[in-house]
Amino acid sequence: MKKVAVVGVGSTKFSGPQEKTEIELFAEAATDAITGSDLKPADVKALFIGNALGDFDEGQGMLQAYAAENIGCRHVPANRYEGACASASMAIRDAFIWVASGYYDIVLAGGVERATAMGTGLATRTFAMFSDARYEYPAGVTFPAVFAMLAHLYADKYKIPLPKLREQMARVSIQSYNHGSVNPKAQFFGKNAGMPVEKVLGSFMVCAPLTLHDCCPFSDGAAAVVLASEEAAKKLTKKPVYITGIGQSSSGPLITQGSYLPRIRAREISSKQAYDMAGLKPADIDLCELHDCFSIASLIAAEGLGFFDYGKAGEAWEKGQADIGGKVAINPSGGLKSKGHPIGATGAGQVYEIVKQLREEVESGRQVPGARTGITDTLGGDGATLVNMILQRGW
Amino acid sequence: MEYRLTSKTYYEALKQDKLLGLKCRTCGAVTTPPVMVCRECAGQDMAVVELKGIGTIRTFTSVFVAAEGRESECPYIIVLVELDEGPWLMGNLDGIDPKAASMELIGKKVKMGHKVFPGDKYSAGEGVSPLFSLVD
Numbered sequence: 132m133k134k135v136a137v138v139g140v141g142s143t144k145f146s147g148p149q150e151k152t153e154i155e156l157f158a159e160a161a162t163d164a165i166t167g168s169d170l171k172p173a174d175v176k177a178l179f180i181g182n183a184l185g186d187f188d189e190g191q192g193m194l195q196a197y198a199a200e201n202i203g204c205r206h207v208p209a210n211r212y213e214g215a216c217a218s219a220s221m222a223i224r225d226a227f228i229w230v231a232s233g234y235y236d237i238v239l240a241g242g243v244e245r246a247t248a249m250g251t252g253l254a255t256r257t258f259a260m261f262s263d264a265r266y267e268y269p270a271g272v273t274f275p276a277v278f279a280m281l282a283h284l285y286a287d288k289y290k291i292p293l294p295k296l297r298e299q300m301a302r303v304s305i306q307s308y309n310h311g312s313v314n315p316k317a318q319f320f321g322k323n324a325g326m327p328v329e330k331v332l333g334s335f336m337v338c339a340p341l342t343l344h345d346c347c348p349f350s351d352g353a354a355a356v357v358l359a360s361e362e363a364a365k366k367l368t369k370k371p372v373y374i375t376g377i378g379q380s381s382s383g384p385l386i387t388q389g390s391y392l393p394r395i396r397a398r399e400i401s402s403k404q405a406y407d408m409a410g411l412k413p414a415d416i417d418l419c420e421l422h423d424c425f426s427i428a429s430l431i432a433a434e435g436l437g438f439f440d441y442g443k444a445g446e447a448w449e450k451g452q453a454d455i456g457g458k459v460a461i462n463p464s465g466g467l468k469s470k471g472h473p474i475g476a477t478g479a480g481q482v483y484e485i486v487k488q489l490r491e492e493v494e495s496g497r498q499v500p501g502a503r504t505g506i507t508d509t510l511g512g513d514g515a516t517l518v519n520m521i522l523q524r525g526w
Numbered sequence: 527m528e529y530r531l532t533s534k535t536y537y538e539a540l541k542q543d544k545l546l547g548l549k550c551r552t553c554g555a556v557t558t559p560p561v562m563v564c565r566e567c568a569g570q571d572m573a574v575v576e577l578k579g580i581g582t583i584r585t586f587t588s589v590f591v592a593a594e595g596r597e598s599e600c601p602y603i604i605v606l607v608e609l610d611e612g613p614w615l616m617g618n619l620d621g622i623d624p625k626a627a628s629m630e631l632i633g634k635k636v637k638m639g640h641k642v643f644p645g646d647k648y649s650a651g652e653g654v655s656p657l658f659s660l661v662d
Contacts, residue, residue, distance in 0.1 A: 252592075252593065252595075255592070255594065256594040264653075265653060266533070268643070269641070269653025269654060270618050271593070271599055271602055271618065271643075272616060275591065280586065283629060284606075340587075383561075385606070385616070386614045386615060389613070390584075390614075
């Protein structure tokens with residue numbers, strides 16, 4: 132297998148409602164990635180695009196082919212990936228394998244979503260399509276309801292009084308807001324810094340026990356990366372970021388995961404693949420962009436990735452062990468919570484952030500000092516798809 | 527190979543408050559809701575069986591924000607129930623005020639009725655789900 136590097140990256144700002152179409156957003160991110168790689172569109176051999184709900188967002192299917200034409204990558208093979216919120220990570224992992232195999236040498240991968248165009252009602256309906264349509268949706272499941280149930284289950288399993296767990300969850304959101312407030316690409320840039328715990332706890336109850344500030348927003352945005360074989364990468368950049376470990380796993384609906392919950396088995400399988408491939412352990416990771424669709428999801432993810440013992444992540448956040456300067460810097464971008472969650476793009480946004488951090492190109496208020504090794508963690512649906520990728524400095 | 531127990535058949539039984547599942551003739555495990563093969567051993571030799579419809583609440587939530595078209599249902603309680611036979615089901619909980627639902631629900635025994643979701647333009651027809659109530 133060849134070594135594969137991220138050469139150039141691009142990302143739009145993630146935001147609330149805005150007026151550009153998904154193709155327009157993706158074209159901006161993709162062109163930045165191509166130009167930033169010192170390449171031309173004709174150099175790109177294939178496109179791998181994550182887009183979960185383009186059909187519902189704005190009535191646009193076949194986005195991947197039209198995007199290829201739009202950005203000047205004429206007639207290249209273009210694939211769309213749907214794995215709910217893991218779509219872009221699926222795309223990047225797949226692109227990695229094609230380059231590692233030697234079939235392509237330079238490809239573009241990323242994702243886009245325009246979730247806000249649906250409005251809350253339709254977005255809630257379509258996000259619920261990632262649960263089981265026959266055996267879960269009839270009971271009125273929604274995406275927040277899934278993680279609300281996981282929160283109660285977590286409190287029960289680890290014998291943490293619910294008020295204490297809710298405070299721990301609030302601290303997760305507060306940390307994310309602080310980082311996002313100084314990230315110009317973040318939906319909540321300039322907002323929500325220093326939010327008091329009481330405000331998180333007292334905000335509107337969406338699905339008990341999750342309040343508004345426990346939940347990530349609906350978002351629009353796109354991100355893209357150029358992947359190249361080692362040989363090509365070395366000619367294009369002095370700072371190639373190598374993808375050294377990848378993993379992906381699937382699971383059935385939430386009800387089939389039963390007694391394993393609140394642990395997400397797909398994450399444990401996927402992350403082990405990535406760690407084993409890279410020859411690394413959780414302690415080797417300097418920073419992590421993980422899937423904080425809801426505050427409780429951060430605690431569950433950090434434990435599943437091996438950073439903290441099961442049931443102990445909340446304490447770790449309280450002690451600052453999950454922050455810049457702590458044991459592992461979690462979501463220095465602001466995460467899904469504060470940076471935003473345009474679901475088809477999120478995984479690409481995570482890779483964008485890790486690359487920028489490793490190259491020391493982010494705002495000083497949220498730069499992880501000396502970052503050499505990062506991991507992304509992207510969860511689709513109710514843990515039905517999980518992708519992890521480890522990235523390391525190649526200089 | 528034909529799908530042994532489709533959602534349509536499962537739904538028809540559930541409308542009679544009957545819970546169907548699949549019992550594996552190879553390893554004895556019970557699988558519900560139905561899938562193609564045994565959830566434990568992936569064996570194909572399974573018999574359709576009727577389950578008791580009794581279980582234990584493992585977790586819950588009260589939903590205050592509904593999906594499009596279901597606003598009139600709000601607020602409502604969703605529970606995950608571990609059936610006595612082993613599998614977990616998702617359903618609603620009847621007889622408890624959603625605003626008063628608390629951690630005390632976890633571990634409580636429930637019995638099963640049913641509820642019909644009439645469907646919407648995306649759902650390919652109606653859906654039937656268990657409607658649980660506490661066993662006193």
